[in-house]
Amino acid sequence: GAGVSQSPSNKVTEKGKDVELRCDPISGHTALYWYRQSLGQGLEFLIYFQGNSAPDKSGLPSDRFSAERTGGSVSTLTIQRTQQEDSAVYLCASSLVPMSGGPIDTQYFGPGTRLTVL
Amino acid sequence: QKEVEQNSGPLSVPEGAIASLNCTYSDRGSQSFFWYRQYSGKSPELIMFIYSNGDKEDGRFTAQLNKASQYVSLLIRDSQPSDSATYLCAVKGDSSYKLIFGSGTRLLVRP
Numbered sequence: 001g002a003g004v005s006q007s008p009s010n011k012v013t014e015k016g017k018d019v020e021l022r023c024d025p026i027s028g029h030t031a032l033y034w035y036r037q038s039l040g041q042g043l044e045f046l047i048y049f050q051g052n053s054a055p056d057k058s059g060l061p062s063d064r065f066s067a068e069r070t071g072g073s074v075s076t077l078t079i080q081r082t083q084q085e086d087s088a089v090y091l092c093a094s095s096l097v098p099m100s101g102g103p104i105d106t107q108y109f110g111p112g113t114r115l116t117v118l
Numbered sequence: 119q120k121e122v123e124q125n126s127g128p129l130s131v132p133e134g135a136i137a138s139l140n141c142t143y144s145d146r147g148s149q150s151f152f153w154y155r156q157y158s159g160k161s162p163e164l165i166m167f168i169y170s171n172g173d174k175e176d177g178r179f180t181a182q183l184n185k186a187s188q189y190v191s192l193l194i195r196d197s198q199p200s201d202s203a204t205y206l207c208a209v210k211g212d213s214s215y216k217l218i219f220g221s222g223t224r225l226l227v228r229p
Contacts, residue, residue, distance in 0.1 A: 033216065042122075042206060042219035043162070056216070091161055106152070107217060109161040 002026070004110030006092050012116045013082055021077040021113045025094030032075050033093040033107060034067060043091060049075060082117045089114050121145060122209050124220035132228050137194040139223050141207030144188070151183055151190045152208040152217065162206055166192065197227045 005024045013019050025032050034046040045059040049069045060066070064082075069075040079086055093107040122143045131137045139153075150169045154162035168174045168181040168190065180193040190209075194201055204224045208217040 031215065035219075040221075042221040043208075043217070045216040045218070048215050050215075059216070106164050106167060108164070109154075111161050 004092055004094050004108055006090075006110040006113050008113060009111065010114045010116075012118065014118050015084060016081055018078065018080045019082055019115065021079075021090050021115070023075045023077070023092030023094075023110060025073065025075070025092070026108060029094035029096055029108075030072065031095045031097060032069060033095075034075070034077050035091045035093065036061075036088045037091060037112070038088045046077070046090075079115075082115075084117045087115055087117045121218045122207055122220035124205075124207050124223045126221060127224040128226045129223055130226045130228060131197050133197060133199060135197050135227075137197045137201065137225055137227070139192040139194070139205050139207075139225065141190045141192075141220055142188055143190070143207075143209045143218075145209065145211060145218075146185075146188065147211050148185075148188075148209045150210040151181070152210070153179075153181060153192045154206040154208060154219075156204045156206055156222065158203075165205070194225075197225075199227045199229050201225060202227045 007022045032049040035043040037043050047067050048056050051072045052069050064080045067077045089112040091112045092110045095107045124141050152167045153165040155165050156162045166179055166181045168183045171183050171185055174181045178195045182191045204222040206222045207220040210217050
């Protein structure tokens with residue numbers, strides 16, 4: 001079956017513009033996660049969805065960042081008024097069930113969207 | 119102190135040798151531990167997970183966990199040039215849903 005897909009693969013934008021990043025999880029996966037990876041760094045957790053709700057948004061760096069998920073499937077991460085420090089690879093992952101309370105379920109990552117803010 | 123620490127490397131080993139990658143974590147409540155491999159410009163790919171003290175083997179890979187020492191490692195036997203990548207250690211608490219990642223160790227296997 002298909003893995004996690006993300007679009008666009010690359011996005012170059014000007015400072016101050018808004019961008020939308022899309023994630024399509026593995027079919028049947030109820031949990032969806034957004035991470036950010038800056039150059040040479042590990043992954044930084046941004047937000048987690050269980051179904052369409054986001055129990056934890058604490059990882060979002062500022063109120064310029066928002067995310068939604070519709071139909072328990074596709075998710076969109078929106079960055080408003082982009083800044084140069086937003087430049088990073090944005091990775092989406094999905095898992096079959098929330099990982100709380102169970103070590104067996106694992107997160108599968110998409111190919112990422114490389115965002116460059118000029 | 120970072121929550122999950124890894125030596126950034128690069129760790130350079132000759133082809134056929136054993137590569138040993140190490141990771142320490144600060145949260146004693148951590149329950150699950152994951153090793154991801156990430157090739158340059160690619161997304162992380164799960165190699166192994168472990169949640170019980172001791173060793174877990176899968177092919178050429180062995181994960182080792184010592185919760186008392188808050189230490190997890192990944193051994194790669196018979197290293198191949200294709201194993202050259204960055205290896206990310208990730209940790210999850212029992213009631214948590216998010217992975218806390220280290221910054222990764224870059225492995226270079228010399229032909």
